[in-house]
Amino acid sequence: LHPSLLSAYRKRERSPDLIDAAENAAGPRRRPASPSPPPISAHREDYDMSKSNDIYASLFKSLKQVSTEREEAEKRVKEQQEIKKHIIASAPPPPDEEYRAWWLSFYGTPCPYSCPQPMVPPPPDLQPIIASYAEFVARNGAEAELELRDRVDLQLHFMHPTSHHFSYYQHLVRMCQWELSQKLLEEPTVAEQAEVTGTEAGTTGEAENPTTSDGTAETPAA
Incomplete structure (x- = not known):
């Protein structure tokens, strides 16, 4: 092709995202992207679970009631234990x-x-x-x-x-x-x-000094 036709062809093939520096030297190099839509949240700010009638609200109310009953039962048990301790402490001791x-x-x-x-x-x-x-x-x-x-x-x-x-x-x-x-x-x-000691001493004395039938002590033979 002729050089002039070739240059015109190249101008038509340029990407629309590229802008000539001579036309807009201070402009952006790429086309500005369109803003994305705001994210859609599944949470409803105006939703009150305590006033709703769906299945989640019913489950929430049931769990809350069970938790409240459990707290009240634990509170009653603690109160009964305190009362029992007070009764035991104030009761008189058993008789001696x-x-x-x-x-x-x-x-x-x-x-x-x-x-x-x-x-x-x-x-x-x-x-x-x-x-x-x-x-x-x-x-x-x-x-x-x-x-x-x-x-x-x-x-x-x-x-x-x-x-x-x-x-x-x-x-x-x-x-x-x-x-x-x-x-x-x-x-x-x-x-x-x-008494036992005195008896033993008397017995020993009698054995050492035997007496005859008439009450006189025997004299050992020489």
């Missing part, structure tokens, strides 16, 4: 039958308490005084306690049931009584051992 029996045997009257009061240790300077009087009462009985308690000059407040140290004092009395009873149980054993 051993303490009541000791009171009856020592004082000769029924015990007015179901169990001893909580033991409160006295100050260190008061402990040896209480121990001394407790031992004296344990040896001499409840009459000695009544006489000492009624003496105003002594001011033995720990012997009164209203004292915080009354339970501590009674505990020492019972301990002293137990120790005295243990000593009494051991004394016959000691006496029996002494």
